[in-house]
Amino acid sequence: MSEISKLKLFLNTIRYLKPIQVRYRVFYFLRKKLRGSLRINDSKTVYKITCTRLNLLPSIFSNSTYFSNNSFEFLNLQHNFPNKVDWDFSGYGRLWTYNLNYFEFLLQKDLSKEDGIKLIDDFIDTIDKNPTGIEPYPLSLRIMNWIKFIVYHQINPEKYKDILWAQVQLLKKQKEYHLLGNHLLENGFALLYGAYFFNDRGIYNQAKKILIKELNRQILDDGAHFELSLMYHSLMTYRVMDCYNLVICNDLFDQELKSFFKEKAELMLSFSQKISYQNGDIPLMNDAANGIAPSNEALFSYAGSLGLIVRESKLSHSGYRKLTNEIFDLCFDVGEVGPTYQPGHAHADTLSFELYIHNRPVIVDTGTSTYEV
Template sequence: MGTLRRYFEVAGQLSPGELAALAARRAYRSARQSLHTNSAGVSPERLLQALGAAGPHALAEVAFARRSVLAWCDVARRADTVEALALLPGACVRALARADAALARRVRLFGREYAIAVGDLDAWHRDPLSGHLYPRVPARALRLRVPGSDPKLPWALGRLDFVVALGQGYWVARDERLREAYAEGFCAWVHEFLDACPVGEGVQWACPMDVALRAANLAQALWMFSDAACVRAPAFLTRALQALVHHCAYVEAHLEDAWSVPNNHLVSNYVGLLTVAALFPRLPGARGWGALAARGLREQMQRQVHPDGVSFEGSLPYHRLSVELFTLGLLAARAAGRLLGLGYTLRLRRMVRAVQAWCGAGGRAPQLGDNDSGRAWPLQERESLDHGYLVPFGAALFRSQRLREAGVPLPDEAVWLLGAGGLQDFSRLRQRARRPRVFRSRAGGVHVLRGQEALVCVSAGAVGQRGTGGHSHNDQLSFELHLRGLPLLVDPGTGTYTRDLRLRHALRSTAAHNTLEVDGQEQAPLNPEQPFLLPEGAHGRLLHVSEGDTVLRLAASHEGYLRLQRPLQVERHFTLDSLQGALSVVDALQGEGSHAVASRFHLAPGLRAQVRQATWAEYSRACDVPGAPQGYGPDAVELWRERRLEAVMLFTPELTVGVEAGLYSAGYGELGNAQVVVARGHLRAPVQLGAVLLFSATSLARRSMP
């Protein structure tokens, strides 16, 4: 019944043509799955025949035959890559640390480290946080939504990111015994996974996205270890190549294209297929996987990325994932000698330019929309909101001076994926990049104002995934404010998906964002049974943006409260004044009747708020901000980071200000405490209300108002 209800909810967001296409995809998918269910796996004999190997003894020579274009993971590139890594401070040390952790069977999943015991086959089926063991039944019959548990943890383990980390150690280490240990550790991990997870059984086969990314990691790691004796051994290599065939056949049969709106999962499917086809082109089925994936990636780049380069997901963290996926697809296509087209490359470059626009100093991105900490490059540990490395990577990939920023080094990932040539290209670029003062994406619903000290990122536009809102929140007119590269006002994040549905919806709610809540109502209704659905209801839109020498303005609106008994139209006006060092946020409510309002400002973790009496100097300064209210109440709120006063907030007089407890999640599965400044009032529309944040250090003196 839940599936049927969700179908009708989604159907309202799709055109008749899209609904017809959806029905056709689902019928075709059912046929593919039926054929896959009735087909046998590839036998060792068929594998040898397809590869043209005279026998098991010749398998490694044929499987790892050199081609004119070397993939990044080809061991033949080891010497040049390691030499280039040595020029990046700490890169080799970081690689060895990751490899050592994998060798010691210490795996980091969503901010926590877990030790996986040798031979613990249940570990691949267990949520290590709750202890729930998913049964080893056919994946299609598996019940994934178990209260208190989350399949994303075993899925993250099953992606086998750590086998690539072992490969990094194998390349970087100089001690031959250590290199041999890394190679043997790789073989042991692979054997254990295959013993524990037969094709199509259990939680590791329930999500084709993770099956595809596992195949990509396994294929890349095989090439990284391709001169290791234990990897070239016929018994191991036969089993590993059979596993690649089984993985790709499974992904092809279970392409995630039958959803109402295909998303990053389908892109992952194609990236996995193309990576395996590029690295092992003579595997049975590889030619078809490569053609299917290249065609699919070209199509999804146009469907899932807006012309301005912003992902259609409605989430900045998912934009990061999409950049990594589409980039890996591009590199795999190059290795396979396939062309994805100029349009693909240009749009990918615009995706990196969008990251450049919304990242603050230090590379931290605002957190708008869902955040599941997803990555496609298992090459360096990064915080979930660290997106800035994509900009210098893009500079090297596209040889773009517009992405080459002064003082920003090349990330480790660029040398691993682009090799010594990437470092050379980057070094030759002139440092000409300048981050834009204003960025707007009407299609993507994300807009940025950048001053001398401050960055303001505003959410206003259609919900993601073409109106279905799978990774969107009730965050219309919400914003993040970063000062000097550090977050001040934040989006509290995601926390979890299905482990705790109450928490999931609480962090998607209007009250969990820096926006105005009216009469205790949501901007758009949240269905408590649907954690990945938020149909368009608020209809947010950008009204205008203006850019002066020292003042930047942005206005946006939403219609979420037109459904109230006494309807309201909400507009929000932002003014960022670099001269005054201030941000004005003013809400205009058009309508009639009395309404209870609550305007929230969620503080970054580590900040504390203190209410005190405002000073005349603060009143005067606030009134000098263009477009700001000209009257304020008696209270001011100081925002402190340790012993540093970061900002002072003033509010219009009809609002009562307080400080409340809140939550903050910097990444998936992570949750901590934070504070929320809340301004409440009972107002009669039409009315204006708002706040001013004073953040320049020049006039944050604490003088009480006489």
Template sequence: MQHLASAARLVRTVRHLKPVQVYARARLLLPRGWPEDRPAPALRPVRVTFVAPTLQVRSLLGRWRVRFLNREGEIAQPPQWNDKAQTKLWLYNLHYFDDLCGPPADAAHRALQRDVINRWIAENPPGAGNGWEPYPVSLRIVNWIKWALAGESLEPHWRDSLAMQVRWLSEHIEWHLLGNHLLANAKALVFAGLFFNGAEADQWLARGLSILRRELPEQILPDGGHFELSPMYHAIILEDVLDLINIGRTFGRGDAKVFRNLPDIAARMRSWLAAMTHPDGGPAFFNDAAFGVAASRADLEAYAGRLGLGAVEEPGEGVQHLAASGYVRVNRGDMAAILDLAAVGPGYIPGHAHADTLSFELSLGCERIVVNGGTSTYTPGALREAQRSTAAHSTVEVEGENSSEVWASFRVARRARVQDVRIEAAGGTIRVSAAHDGYRHLLGRPACRRTWQFEGASLVVADEVACLLSKKAVARFHLGPGVAAESDADRRSGRLQSEGGRVVNWSASSEACIAHSPWFPEFGRSVSTDTLVVPLSAGQLVTRFAWARPSV
């Protein structure tokens, strides 16, 4: 029976794939040959200075000492480029060479960076190991070129290695994954096609632009959101778009059609990121999201300013519906709430999706009061499964199951579908309501509906699970770091106290309990926080939060 259940889950997963993904996965099993090692093409003349991009966090700490994802390590011996004691993502970061785009370095650090490049070339045979997988190849190509455009000279054998990596990448485009990986591949081809000169470089450029021409209209939604619906990956791809604007101008290609469209795409993406950013400057935690991976919104806006792109409008008072991506933002005074009425992502690539449908986050001033659980790992196992689960998000869980059937590290089988979205704003009251059918496979096909009502300095959350044939439905409100929860004797009311002194009174129509749960703000890091856990009674629950307005 277990084998049949696993097979059925696999069918529910792969039936959403595009044919090209199936074909490309089969092709991965075939021998691919070695990358060509002929000399690199000549360099293309620079027309204008490459504008300073966003700065990466310093990750090369000393001679062979590195730090990624809050974990230090050493590149002491060649096997450690592929050290199985490290996570896959940590090793990917080791091969990105983000440190080349870090803060200004002194002569000693620049010499160390050059030594690491020499070591990488000498100790990573072409086509072998983590460093030759298409995604780290793509990011490394871009970082080496950015470093060179910032004024560092590339040794002749480095240029030869760089060209070999581009040739390898051009034959290993990630058609089996698509999505953000495909954009990263295309960006690297464009960077290399402009950095180098001649017929071969023109082929790289043409292929990269062809991918961008086809993918950007699909991946960037009309409201500006990236279709994988992760604020973190959205910020990464926004930086990619800004980098493409930058290098197109550097080599005098800003008037080509793809480059001409990029400022408008960037403007829409910047507006979307503004709506999905909390007052503390960090992204909302929907789907895979954490601090410290993507550039901050402030850094991206500063970069856009250096590129001469106009300012975008900040979220205003009231309600903002990002209809194409499915999120809603509500601003009332110093309160900001971000609501998830979104699908899990594109059907054929939901790898970064969580089972977080109808969850929400709420800030008062610069303090996060209600949060989602965050992301600290991509490594397969119980922790990754827990972080993607419905229970890790501020929403309703039914029968202890996930609203979408997330499994492995990046798989989703059955998906919740959002229905009947209603948004009303009248007389000082804002009501947002939606339902989803993520539990339609359970007995009675229970449907979940959540309504948020904002009025004055209060929020009422009404949850309903229709046709619930058992009593196993529970709402969780995960609280932000430093927010302490208290319960009165009746367990139907109490207070939330933030570190900054804000007090939020809560009340519920059912008896609640206060649990402790981890919050994962960064990869490799967890913080202990409180969670308000409230069961639904006869499929119904009303939870109210009220706070005092800040004194002027």
């Protein structure tokens, strides 16, 4: 490719981005060049920090991905680490490594408290040698999963307060404004959990600012998440309900987020109910697969336990449309690929459709794979 062609490609790419994305991409690039990569030790504190014993109502169990003796399965690929877990293992690609570092297996039904603690301690021992683990997206999910595990198993929060504080501080330094979309939302959710865990109003104000702005931007009028992946919509719905759970069970800050999360969760649940097939399946258009996000059954059950109401709604701004009778469900996508500045979950699925007959898939989407080429 000639230099002129490269320049044209570059200009055609950045013209869709928001100024804040360009600004932060340049800032993070220069910071890395001048100061090197961020390290977890850079965020450890030299002064005494305090943490809070939190309360939470039961949430949704995660899918089983840990099978004892350091054996994990993600993306239908299983791997056993003979002696010690390599938390930066790259044998199955980047997405597999990301899943390993999320620590969602801490919330699976059959994982014991002892096994969870062992895995956390093992991770901490090698965190300085694990660049994937301190990237902002896996960092965000792990912060939330560790805190939930600590609360549900009634572990003394003092045990992990220093390493959690370091991770929250590291996340504050690399919020994903260069990407926006669901990545920035996950950063905000994690900071909210960190704010409650440490009873820190400064972190709370950061989280609140991100979440109010981004949820208002990212949740469309019909309740769909604006990146238009039904899987990510379910994940974001789950996350909003978890945050609602957090704020109603712990009276630490102002109550503005309580009503805000309730309104958004009910709107998103209503969209989930409207778009889903009669057997409860979600359309797998755009970036979506089964077994990643919680099922509709789990989401609606969780909503009921939180006192959330699922209302009747109409499909509109999402661009999804559905025809249904007693025999078939036909769902089709006639909307935009997603936000022009973040179309990463579109997967070339514009004008795609799926057909279910008698609750069984007949015409299906082509599906998704990994980050590898």
